[in-house]
Amino acid sequence: MTQSYTSRLTFLVKTAIRDSRKNRMRLVLFMSSIVLGVAALVAINSFNYNLRNEIDREAATLLGADLAASGNRPAEPGILGVLDSLPGEKAREMEMLSMSYIPKSDATQFIRLKALEGKFPFYGRIKAEPVSAAESFRSGPGALVDESLMLQYDLRPGDSIKIGKYMLEIRGRLSGAIGSIGAASAVAPAVYLSIESLDSTGLVQPGSLVNYAYYYKVPPEFDVEKWKSSRKKLFRSESLRVETIEDRKDNLNQAFGFLNSFLNLVAIVALLLGCIGVASSVLIYVRSKTNPIALLRCLGLRPGEAFLVYFIQVMALGVLAVLVGVMLGVMIQNILPFLLKDFLPVAVQITPSLRAISEGLVIGLLVAGLFSMIPLLQIRKISPLKTLRISYEEETSSGTDALGMLLYLVILAVLVGFLWLLTGSAVAALIYVGAILAAYAVLALVSSGIMRLLRRFIPREAGFITRQGLSNLFRPDNQTRTIMVTMGMGTAVLTTMVVLQSMLLRNVEMMDEGRQPNMILYGIETSQMDSLRTVTKSHGLPVIQEVPIVTMRIEGWKGKTKAEWMADTTMNSKRWAANREARVSYRDTIAADEKLVSGQLRKYKGPGDTIFVSLGTTFAEALGVDIGDEIVFNVQGSRMQTYVGSLREIEFRNLSTRFFIIFPNGVLEGAPQFQVLVTKAPDNASMTRYRGDVVRRFPNVSVVDLTTILQSVNQIVGKISFIIRFMAVFSLLTGLIVLISSLTLSKYQRLRESILLRTIGATRRQIIRINVTEYLFLGLLATGTGVIISLAASYAIARLQLKLDFVIDWWAVLLTMAGLTGVTVLTGMLNSRDILKSTPLEVLRKEGV
Amino acid sequence: MGLAATLDNPSEGRITLMGIPVNPLTEDQRADLRNKYIGFIFQNFQLLPSLTALENVMLPLELHGIRGAREEALNLLERVGLRDRSGHYPTQLSGGEQQRVALARAFINKPRILFADEPTGNLDGDTGAMVEQLMFDLNKDFGTTLIIVTHNPELAAKTGRIISLRSGRIVGDTKSNG
Incomplete structure (x- = not known):
């Protein structure tokens, strides 16, 4: 060919534009995936960067000092x-x-x-x-x-x-x-x-x-950071937290870490769904374009050029979608600070973040380009022979060639890169990608397994409709695997979000459940205890718990003093454990919210006997001690040598008194101490009366009203969950696009079969029932597998990242599953409306069957 | 026909087209070969639905990077009697008209060989006859080798040589007066 490169390219662009004339609407799904994904990314990242900048700017004001x-x-x-x-x-x-x-x-x-x-x-x-x-x-x-x-x-x-x-x-x-x-x-x-x-x-x-x-x-010329770092050792050994403006910046960024990681999670979800959406919507487009592509190939278009024609089309719309997504993201970013204003220490100024916008542009274009290439590469394999034989099957369609493999590798690398950027951790990024691959493998395996099982075990006695519907799932040209993977992945991601959200709420609700106390009275002098008990009972309230508290400090452990440990660079004890002023109680029993995990509570038999203390597992781990190890306490001036006798696991979500260190009865009774009384008021009125009475009679006693705290926590959680829901809508919309895309994939296949069935005399009702059977089974299978994957994912995220108890809101899960299956069947039905509306002959002519 | 037109790969044997051995050619080389020397007419017309009649006809020349495709295409549309419908899309044309556009497209790159797969199979008698006539006329004018695949003995009888196939094997090869 003597033709110049530019004239060839001009021709390809021209063909791309002409070919797209009547089909631009077909790429709406593709564009929507990108718009939503990019919008979520830009909105969330812009907000995060703005917040960080603002925190940097305001850190001095927040700390109020140098x-x-x-x-x-x-x-x-x-x-x-x-x-x-x-x-x-x-x-x-x-x-x-x-x-x-x-x-x-x-x-x-x-x-x-x-x-x-x-x-x-x-x-x-x-x-x-x-x-x-x-x-x-x-x-x-x-x-x-x-x-x-x-x-x-x-x-x-x-x-x-x-x-x-x-x-x-x-x-x-x-x-x-x-x-x-x-x-x-x-x-x-x-x-x-x-x-x-x-x-x-x-x-x-x-x-x-x-x-x-x-x-x-300090005066402006004084370097407080340097001053602090040269005294690091000294501050380390004290139980004081020394903070400079720089530290405050870091701390604030950490304090918002949860919000940050949740928003990141939403961004990742939107991005992943966007990727699936792009790939599946372009696949549909390519399927609908098989004939024109075969013809162009007949007329002499090279395989690579055929690919380019459609790549140009897709990318032109992709660029447009990315731009729209960025604009939408900037608009949403304006809403986020309004939603979050109650939780932020600073008023976040809304300035479009250039970094977020450019990230959105780059990531959007990469996702659009790379993920659309997966289906677009198939174009190269569309044989010109399709023009002669509609049912011609490409021999090469099953395997992935070198270029395909390279594309997958690039996608993997880019995904790891994105996730690294979002999570700030290479390990987290690798874990996410690993999880995605594992989910993919599970879905592919389940679909193969199900096809095999169905082929063998479809009951012969099942009616024609059922057999026909189920057989569609394994017949040649079936889309079972594609739909299982796209829909299953979509379901998994969405359900993970739903499960995590309900888990967050449930964990907070659990604090307020059952017969838990709702009032704690602190700072009671031992001499006041009797009259306070009488007052409590006179209000008709139970004395649920009376706890003596003795304050003490740790002087040393495992044969070394604290100072020696602090100087020891090999020490792996946590500072908080060693430095805290310990509030210790004494008893010979295990409390209801505790579990003995090793050793046993050993009683103290009198002077001369060894003192065995019981430690909370978290505390023992932090200090680095185990059963039998020595700990020396300084109880307000007097030294007390003890040994670890048992370890307890303490339930911390319960709002009541709990102690890392428990002494046996008979040791601390004589030490200066104060008492805590725990009670429960049945309603607000009696609580107010009781509280008022206590404050008037015992002004030194602090009444901590847990209900107020719980209500406040609930309010905060309520607002956070609103934000969670608001952000989840993004994922939901992208998820819906993925669902519709994957189902439309099967449309072309079903079309031909249904027409033939109608031609040979099947009624509309029968065809509808066959389709419903197929889609229902497919929907249940894909969402079911997706839900199982999501449960595994949410378990991992809940336990490893959010450190929450794994509680499943089965209703939320079932509802999600039912909803998605319902949408599956509905979309399936909508897809077949063409067949049902027109006469067989019309469609036969159109489809060239 | 798929094999002869370089659309398919033979599982055995050799194919030579105009002295060029086809077997060792890559997909790209085959595409170039088709674009340069081969034209197609299909039973179901195979026009690109999103291109106008004119654009469909221009396509092979544009693909070849040749200037003046528009003039050439309009002339051919004139020849098949559809110049005034050059701006119409395939869905706005009747079956006979669509096949005439396909004929114009097939001849625009002056192919050395034209493959026609049941060219009148989807047309009624009168329209079919008209398209047939047009095809033979153009063939004569352009000096093209025309290969028609058909079940229609009457159409076959109009050609200069009939090769009969049964179950994929040649069972007859006769010269006729065409």
Whole structure:
């Protein structure tokens, strides 16, 4: 051929445009897959990048200082001296949960107390109304009260609030605070006061759950990061958490890790479904184009050129779809911050993220190109002989040639790359791809197996309709495997999403079930116990549990002191385990929410006997000790040598008291301690009455109302689940496209058979019933296998990634399965409407049967 | 016919077309060979539904990268009496008209050999006769070797040589007065 490369290409483009004239609508499914997949990717990634940028920008304001040190007990004088040596300003904060009493409404309210000393925050400001209140609460008996609480009880500046034993004047309303992330403040409204005032409340007692924080602002030229890293060892050995602005950025990014990984999961789902959608919709298109392709080949078009004609068509529409997808994604991204605004510590500015847009463009084009190539490569094998013999079967259609293999390898590499980009982990990406391949293999195997079984075991006594319908599944030219794989994969991905979503909700609901206590009273002095018990009973409430608590610290374990362990670089104990101020209880029995996994609870027989303690498995693992190992405790000054006697597994979703360390009875009775009382109020009214009474009579006692916490958690979960559903709609839409595509695949095959049946006298009703039988069986089989795969996948994701209990909402699963099977049958029926509407002859002529 | 027209691969034996051994040719080389030397007419016309009559006729020349395809195609459409329908799509044409467009397409690259598979099999008597006549006329004008595959003895009788096949084997080879 003397023809130039460009004129040949021009011809191919021209042919591509001409050929597409009457068929552009046929590629709507293909385009929709890309539009939805790309839109989801762009929306989610844009939002994520914006959030990260915003967190970077706002980290200083969120921390409020250049360096913060915090812990659940006051800093030791030594370490405080080191911290205080920092140049610049300093401030102090104490934070705790407590009850408050509002005299104006005679109501009690669970609050989060934040007591400040110094000019904290150094960056950002406490938003108060009037503005002067942000300063005035710091002196005298003044408080700054969260606006939600002010609204709830119709409080105004000048009104009073009683916290513990102390009555404070409300100086203003708090409308925005530093370092408060929506979800955390939703648990209890915040009340700001001075540390001096907090001392006067009498709430801070040994054993009270107080968080201490020390804030520092250094001169701009001072390198606080360097200062901190040179004292790393020192801070490591203390139970203080030292945080700089840089650390806060990392922590915030981690805190949003769950949201991030969930959104990533949705993006991956949309992407995978998009890939399947692209491949199956283009396959349908290629099938419908067999005749024109065979003719073009007859007229002298080379196999590669025939491929190019359709590749040009598909890619032109693909590019258009990617652009539409990017635009849609940017639009949706504008909605996401609105949906998520309650959980974000910063107002996320909506700016289209160039990175997300370019990722969307590249990924969209790659998916469109690579996944459409899978079916398009078949074009090269369409024989020109098809023009003479319609039923001519290509000999080569079954095998995959070298080019096909190469394509699959490239696709695998690109998929790993995408997933790596999305999850940020090569291992995770490989696991995902491995799982996809495994799912593919399972579906292919099941379909082969079923075809084999049906061929052998179709009951002869079954009626003609059933036999005909089932036989369609293994007859030559059947689409059983293709449909099983595409539909099964689609179902698997979608159901995984549904199962995980319901599992998340169920795990939270489980907290609130059964006869669980809903009130915990902390900080009770031993001398108050009798009268508190009487008060509780007088309200008709049960004393479910009375627990003594002794605070102590770990001094050493397995023959070495803590300091020696800390200096030991081979130590693999977790810092939190070694450094915590341990709140220990004592008893000789196992609690209902515990399970003894090894050893046994050993009683203490009196002075001289060895003390055997029982540890929670998580704690024992974190500290690196096992049965028989020695642990030395410092119980408020006196040293106590103990040995690990047993290990317990503790159920942590249960909101009640639980202890990592349990001593036997008879050891700690004499040590300074406080008590905890656990009770359950049947309804809100009795809870309010009881709470009010306790707060009035025992101001030092903190009543933690678990119902409030549960309700807040439920609200948060409710909102999160709304977002989950909103995002799941994407996957659902793409999933539907995949479903319709895969079923349309079988349309051409069924068409010819049904026409012949009608020609020889089958009624419309019989044909419908044959089709329903086939599609119903296929639908049940594909969705059933998909569901089984999804259960395995969700089990893995729940246990390994989300660390949740594996609970299946069978109704959700059944509903999904029924819905998908229903849509299968319906789509199948819609596909055969051509046959039923027209006379056999019309179709025979059209199809050239 | 599939074998002779290079559409199929023989399981045994050799095929030589215009002195060119076909067996060793690649798919691309066969495609080029068809485009250059071979024309086709099918029983079911095989026009591309998304191309107009004119575009269908132009196709082989465009495929060959030859300029002036449009003029040539219009002339041929004129010849088959369909110039005024050149902008119509196949679905807007009758069976006879479609086969005439197919004839124009078959002759546009002045093929050395034209393969016709039951060219009038899908047409009624009168239309069939008209298409037949047109085919023989064009054949004469272009000096093409015309190979017709047919069950119709009357049509066969109009050719210069009849090779009879039964169950895939040649059972007769007679010269006629065509």
